Amino acid sequence: MKNDPRSHGLWELSAPPAPVTPALVGDIDADVVIVGAGYTGLSAALHLASAGVSAVVLEAVEIGFGGSGRNVGLVNAGLWVMPQDVIAGLGPVHGPRILRLLGDAPSVVFDLVARHGIACEAEPAGTLHCGVGKAGLASLKERECQWRHLGAPVRLLDPAETAEKIGSGAYAGALLDARAGTIQPLAYARGLAAAALAAGARICTASPVVSARREGGRWRLRTGAGSVRAAKVIVATNAYTTAHGDALWPEVRAELIHLPYFNIATVPLDAAQVRSVLPGRQGAWDTREVLTSFRLDRAGRLVIGSVGALRGAGGPVHRQWAARALARIYPQLAGIGFESEWFGSIGMTVDDLPRLHRLADNVVSMSGYNGRGIAPGTVFGRMLADFARGVISEAELAMPVTDAVPARARRAREAMYEYGSAAVHLLTARL
Structure with missing residues (x-):
């Protein structure tokens, strides 16, 4: 555009x-x-x-x-914050209401897609919130507990199940949310x-x-x-x-507060590579503060993303990080070519x-x-x-x-997101 x-x-x-x-x-x-x-x-x-x-x-x-x-195209249920924090922030009336509304929201999306015949590569296969280390796993356990208390179909996977679902042993566990999925946004x-x-x-x-x-x-x-x-x-x-x-x-x-977020897509994977990456076609992201998200599109491209803007000095830093992160999660994809890249702004409160x-x-x-x-x-x-x-x-x-x-301090926070994420990616690219 x-x-x-x-x-x-x-x-x-x-x-x-x-x-x-x-x-x-x-x-x-x-x-x-x-x-x-x-x-x-x-x-x-x-x-x-x-x-x-x-x-x-x-x-x-x-x-x-x-x-x-x-x-990135993740059709998630709920919000980033824990359910109990939603209730604490919005109160005992609106908190439960919005949790019910947003818990059911992915089904509304997929119903609209089916009813109107929208060709958007819909995959209602769930999502995987991937735990990084002990702290990430503990956060996922608490999230599972709070959502299950509300009757949500979420389940914390052990390391073996996580590796099977992701196609990688890079994470300590993952929270599978059966309500969610992916689309071509x-x-x-x-x-x-x-x-x-x-x-x-x-x-x-x-x-x-x-x-x-x-x-x-x-x-x-x-x-x-x-x-x-x-x-x-x-x-x-x-x-x-x-x-x-x-x-x-x-x-x-x-x-x-504008948070920049970018995505970079690989060339289409070959048949063997596709079978080894997210075999259940779930979308995924991890528990890092400067997170990593990844999912497949219908043609077998792997889309990897994170916080950051692909402009100025940030462009090469984030591209280098994406190549390293991809190889860390999926060693079999090391050196694979990238086909396209893009970024935009997320409205944070x-x-x-x-x-x-x-x-x-x-x-x-x-x-x-x-x-x-x-x-x-x-x-x-x-x-x-x-x-x-x-x-x-x-x-x-x-x-x-x-x-x-x-x-x-809106402008200062926006600068922190953009330049801080570049600093994190510059550092982790060399670890």
Whole structure:
């Protein structure tokens, strides 16, 4: 996208074409206008249109341009934080609600894929959270205990089972979550868009919103060549909310700490190599603070990723790290060639919990997915659609409606993520 091979890499090369979505021209009316064509915005549009509510999506660039088209493709259940920490952070009412919602979220994704025939390489085979050393294994044991207390189908694998599932003895154990899986993330976003269009929604790409003003009891959102007038607005821009001085909702950007994340894909493995790597087709990531994620795509490429940005001096550092990390986990792949690379930004919050805000009267936003965008974005989009059409009240939402609070030392934290991850990878590349 934008002639940048490092924006979406393998996913843009292998995804089916996006549906035709011309830029907005002229003035139109809708019941709900949605800003952002990622998982949240597209899911909201699909569920609104399916219920007979007129919805228009305004996207500044292309479908899935943000994190929805750049992530590794793990369809995870829950959040990064432990279940008990979710309850502690959101309280006894909303904590259990969001755990139920996000625990079931992968099944919602895979059901949508099946119902709408979305060609996105869906593999509902589970995920493997891999333990690094004693500390990592202890963390996984606690996570298993908390999730099993809630009835979740998770199981801690011993070293032998872990080695069999991963195809490597690099980890002390792994937590298998049967609810989860993998998809081709950009293909999923494009498929959601096609389903939303088929249901009657309208999606306008290359249509950045330049102003939002109240006119009587409705909102008018203007782009460069047109406008949409609607009673309600859903802001679903998350980590790709504009940071310019004329930003419409600067509080969303001010609250999010951008964490850069990159992925590098190998050339397709041969048949013997494919059989030796993740034979059950689970996606995987480990318990390191600067984590490693890895999964196969449908063509047998191994995608390895971590925290970091593939720009400036960081590019060669992270590429060298990827080669070393891959050879450490899978010695049989040492020296294999890489085919594509890409990176983007994850919207982090100070407590690693998502945020639901009322930005103005009848304007709501959802953000702060903290690296868990696919399944949460899908069900949060559905939730916002139900809220917009009055199916659920504010008191029934899975998330509390709060005011945005700027993150302290945001720029310093973002620099730490980018340059700190490069330092970690530079060091570990030489160990």
